[in-house]
Amino acid sequence: MFDPVIAPSGTLLGLLQRGRGDGTLHALAAPRAQALAALDHCVLHDPRHDWQVENRSLYYARLYLDIHGGLDAVEDHLFRAEDHLDTDEARTGLALAVLGHLAAYGRRDALDLLRRYTATGANWAWALDELALRDDDTGLRALAGPVLARFPATPDGDADLASTVRDAFEPRPWRLWADDPRPAVGARIRAAGEQGSFDRWQRQMRPSGPRPGWSVQAVFDWAQDSLERGTEIHLPAARCLTAVAGPGDRPRIVEAARGGPGGARSTALHYLAEARDPAVLDLIEAAAADPHRTVADAAVAAFERMCGDEAVDRARGWIHRPDALGASAAGVLACRGGTADTPLVLGALRETVRAQGPDTTRLWSLVDGAGRLGIGCAAPVLRHIYRETASSQLRGRAAHALAATDPSFPAGFAVECLWDCEETTREIAARHAETGDVRVADRLRRLAADPAEEAEVQTAVRSRMGPDAAAR
Numbered sequence: 001m002f003d004p005v006i007a008p009s010g011t012l013l014g015l016l017q018r019g020r021g022d023g024t025l026h027a028l029a030a031p032r033a034q035a036l037a038a039l040d041h042c043v044l045h046d047p048r049h050d051w052q053v054e055n056r057s058l059y060y061a062r063l064y065l066d067i068h069g070g071l072d073a074v075e076d077h078l079f080r081a082e083d084h085l086d087t088d089e090a091r092t093g094l095a096l097a098v099l100g101h102l103a104a105y106g107r108r109d110a111l112d113l114l115r116r117y118t119a120t121g122a123n124w125a126w127a128l129d130e131l132a133l134r135d136d137d138t139g140l141r142a143l144a145g146p147v148l149a150r151f152p153a154t155p156d157g158d159a160d161l162a163s164t165v166r167d168a169f170e171p172r173p174w175r176l177w178a179d180d181p182r183p184a185v186g187a188r189i190r191a192a193g194e195q196g197s198f199d200r201w202q203r204q205m206r207p208s209g210p211r212p213g214w215s216v217q218a219v220f221d222w223a224q225d226s227l228e229r230g231t232e233i234h235l236p237a238a239r240c241l242t243a244v245a246g247p248g249d250r251p252r253i254v255e256a257a258r259g260g261p262g263g264a265r266s267t268a269l270h271y272l273a274e275a276r277d278p279a280v281l282d283l284i285e286a287a288a289a290d291p292h293r294t295v296a297d298a299a300v301a302a303f304e305r306m307c308g309d310e311a312v313d314r315a316r317g318w319i320h321r322p323d324a325l326g327a328s329a330a331g332v333l334a335c336r337g338g339t340a341d342t343p344l345v346l347g348a349l350r351e352t353v354r355a356q357g358p359d360t361t362r363l364w365s366l367v368d369g370a371g372r373l374g375i376g377c378a379a380p381v382l383r384h385i386y387r388e389t390a391s392s393q394l395r396g397r398a399a400h401a402l403a404a405t406d407p408s409f410p411a412g413f414a415v416e417c418l419w420d421c422e423e424t425t426r427e428i429a430a431r432h433a434e435t436g437d438v439r440v441a442d443r444l445r446r447l448a449a450d451p452a453e454e455a456e457v458q459t460a461v462r463s464r465m466g467p468d469a470a471a472r
Helices: 010-017 020-030 032-042 057-066 072-079 093-104 110-120 124-133 135-143 144-148 155-167 172-178 183-205 218-226 235-243 247-259 262-275 280-288 294-306 309-317 324-336 341-357 364-372 376-388 392-405 413-417 423-432 438-449 453-464
Strands: none
Touching: 010 032, 010 324, 020 057, 020 413, 032 072, 057 093, 057 453, 072 093, 072 110, 093 110, 093 124, 093 218, 093 364, 110 144, 110 392, 124 135, 124 172, 135 172, 135 235, 144 172, 144 183, 144 413, 155 183, 172 262, 183 392, 218 235, 218 262, 235 262, 235 438, 247 262, 247 280, 262 280, 262 294, 280 324, 280 453, 294 324, 309 324, 324 341, 324 392, 341 364, 341 376, 364 392, 392 413, 392 423, 413 423, 423 438, 423 453, 438 453
16 A cells, blocks of 8 residues: 555645544534545545554544535445455545444444445455444344355355454454354354364464574574564564573673674674673664664664663763664653753754654654653644644644643643544543633533543543533
8 A cells, every 4th residue: 555645734634634633623614515525535545654553533433423424435435346456455444444433423324334335345344343343233144144155165165264253353243143043154153163263273282483492592593594584583582592591601692692693693682682781782883883774673673672771871872873773862862861861852853853754753752752851942843743744643642742841732732632533632632621712611521422432531521521511
């Protein structure tokens, strides 16, 4: 899947793609056709860089409700011929998740679309999972035939069915169908479930792949062999090394960390970092400059896992390096440095935004550090990140940092954060938003009464509204 194209932050489409609270507020003020077109674009062309950690579905579903939006564009997207040519779940996953939330809010048209798509669509398993949480038993039982028809009554079909039942994210439909009295339904599902359980047991009893012997050299050989096969196992190998290495093995491990082959060297670096060996920081510094990318990355990762004062002291000397180790040092100071490190963290934050823009993952720890250290003069940079980043996760971190550094946050960004797509951002807003804004009290009441809202958000809301808020 290609990276999404994100519109400028000052446009309605750009705000909705980012999942910002201002996106909802601007959509409600815009002409309905314009708002619905921008909303449909977001749902049909997932704007998230990482759909596994960024939320949008509830945010978009709520906006469909607020603008009384129809689902014609979503229906056309789901049932066009392309669905059977491009079967990547990223093409339809967001749309199906939005339909799931709308069905939970009582939109019958959304429920009907999910049922139809489960019966005929390529990404039917996702749609079935959405229905498992929202549909009644009668609706789910009616789908047993269309779903089972996808699996021919052949050895290969039965094997695919067993794998699907075993790996189902939501087991409710399969349990309902297992109780069906028809042999072609209930008996077949029960047999598939038994086969799936047997397959799982076999995998546990007979794990595949190479396993290390019980010696330092055997662990190094295992790590190197796995790397040559294309799998990096430095951390598991380092844990194995902890189990087999004795005091007399230190010279061999240090030598491997200094110049061993890639897999062994990376494993040794992680082991020595975990043991807080006095030589490890010098070894990490040397390895970070290695032309072998795996070794250099492992050196940086090993350093980031160190938590002692010696790592923080060394970070102060490395923070000005223009490489990955310098960026890692900045993150270490942001997470574990003291107030004396404020100028270094602030400088790294500004330089990272200037050089790499507002979307780089290197900003995550720096933004957290600005909030943790209470760097008030970082507020302008944090506000820029908040406005411009396409990552709703990073925007949420910026909001948390602004709550600790920017006196204008309660009356400013905190208000729009009540409509944000991320529940953690809505939670911080619920704790800080200035209730003098007429929109805030009404929004807090709606969040408190919304059954789809996260418990942490509702707890934060009720802490502001008082125990009798529901009655007012």
